[in-house]
Amino acid sequence: MRFGVNYTPTQGWFHHWLDFDLDAVRADLDSVAALGLDHIRVFPLWPLFQPNRALIRPRAVEQLVQLADAAAERGLDIAVDGLQGHLSSFDFLPAWTRTWHRRNLFTDPEVLAGQEEYLRTLAAALADRPAFLGMTLGNEINQFSDGPHPDPDHITGAEATAWLERMLAACERGAPGRMHLHAAYDAAWYRDGHPFTPAQAARLGAVTAVHSWVFNGTAQRHGPAGTATEQHAAYLVELSKAWATDPHRPVWLQEVGAPAPHIPAERAAHFTGATVAAVLDCPDLWGVTWWCSHDVSRSLADFPELEYGLGLLRTDRTVKPAGRALAALAAEWRGREHRPPVRNCALVVDVGGAGAAPHRSVCAPGGPVFEAWAELATQGARPTLVLAELAGNRDHLASRGITEVVSPDEVRASGGSARAARRRPPSVPHRRSTS
Template identity: 35%
Template sequence: MIDPDRPAFGVNYVPREQWWNAWLDFDELSIVDDLAAIAALGCDHIRIQCLWPVFQPSPTSVSATAMSRLTVLLDRAHDAGLEVWVTVLNGFLSGWVFRPPWMPRGNLFTDPLAVSAAKTMVGAVAELVGTHPAGAGIDLGNEPNMLVGFEPQQVTEADLDGWARTLIGSVRSAAPNVPVVLGADHQPWTTSEVGFSRALLANEPDITTVHAWPYFSGFIGHFGEDNDLAWSIGAYLAQVAAAHQTTPRPIWIQEIGIAPEWVTDVSIEHATERLLRNALSVPAVTAVTWWASHDIHRHHGGFADLEYDLGLIDVNNKIKPTGHRFAEVIADLRTTPRPPLPTATVRLTPHSPANLDFATQWSKSWSPTQPPQITI
């Protein structure tokens, strides 16, 4: 994850049988088959998701059953040759919102009970990850900034930053050698919506992460799917994040993917290849993790339609054409020399979001082999 000459490639694992309700209806044999298919793609790591209410049914304890099942998953991933990043405090995932039942009204980011519970949870998982050979690191939560709109009280940037600093400290206290990251979505970088500060995201976790979705970011609609710039979102957000770093550090494109319904003029395979190659055009990018490993079975109702077909592997555990293209491209990128440093620069006004207007300015110097560097 931290060596620019050896980029890491993986997937966000979605169990094909039960989505992440697999923690409740646990099927080890199905998981073993899933992980074998992921390894066959050439992946070296997976990112997995805990469900907060399942893992922490009370604010003062962590479920022994859920932790045991997490250990089994780590064991089976190790058998498959995969490292595992564990995302812990998930209140937002695949478009669903989760809230621990013991915190029906309090603010998850500031209420003393919620913060104490979160420290207990991340500490317990960090201790396990830190002692397991497959444990790669801890992600505090999947896009926790998305929960701001669901909180019963107002949440500020300072609240979010304070929450993140507290929990980063808890991970480092429980497992000093375990890297810790924070998986926010694109909005703190590109909008003025309340979120974590860009300075915190860029500088306080051990690796800077970005979630680079061509549709949710607006890049497909803004540039058009026939334009290579539609598939430059990984390179763009990596450059935005790098510009906010006070000291250079690795950048992990933690989520990137494409839904079939987003394209009509280009193939999913083409979009997949361009997203991957453009992302690796930024020298600071040391890891890319695709969303997702598997499709979600249609008999699990309630998800938005786009969520069902994001996988590289289908619900029968067969690699899709998109998965084959993914495997071919990452194999090639592993042997391709990393790109040179960019020669063009584009200045972002301090404290301004890197919105689509700025992306247009950046795009004027776009090169798929040397995207322009963003400075502040």
């Protein structure tokens, strides 16, 4: 099990790349390491690192390597996002892709070549560092492909797949054998017609990344203490397995936080502990990376209010209650093998076809799959999920240890009783869950 944090610098937020201060970075990382965490996720700002399509600034790349070395000195591994992309409600795209130079981020040949070389360059610069975990293509860059972004670069699902495969290959060329992956915000799982799909998330790259934010309607519908709210991250981890072709594909909870007012400040520590405990009950979890390390300084303007207080530590690097909660869990699990029991009851997911998933909104908060899963979890069950196309496939179910399946309609008809709703699929012999 890995426990880490998305690194938010105390001085200047991600604008710190403009005035890079290695001593300040070291002090930040000291405070992260003191929590007992083992890795950080780091965010170069794409326009600052590649301000011109033909210029990847050597000094910026050198500073990224210095940050990686500082992390390693403190026992912290480092994962690097490339194309920022989007962070905390702000977009960071280079001028050579916008306005007078407007070109589609995902299909224009020159943009693709520039992105490819940028990702390869960052990966290559870190390839010889033992603490380097790998590249994530960018932070939730899928948001640029569709609404509700105010100015999206529309693409098809096939074009999204081609872009992902090409960019992952560039990372692999730069740093062969590292953990290269891509990450999407939850439109990939919940939004009908979105070109980035669950199948891409669960099948491309070294691991599946999920980002869990309960301000997406979950907390509004179920409240800050609801089972669905505290287990939303676990739901996404298990939902990803419905699409995975490898029954033991690792899943990385790469972003999760306690956003106010949806999670009141006085409940942040409890929410942190409950969320992490729930995902630790999911087999094949690679790790948990909390958003974020440090609060955003109130001296910076125009952030959404919730963004200022998401840190495990304050801007003076003192630990907040949520930070103590995560530190306690990291200490409890240090050196322990993570092997929770198999989740042998599966809820059926019918999205109209696994590839394009045209009806994936059934999985979103308020949708029948989401609400049935939440009801089962509230009753004490430990459900996973299975695609409708595979719900009767004996080999697939056996490979995942699934011995019982249930549809959302059956959960509803049972009045929410987990015991009444569960049934054995006719093609799978009953057996107990095993570790």
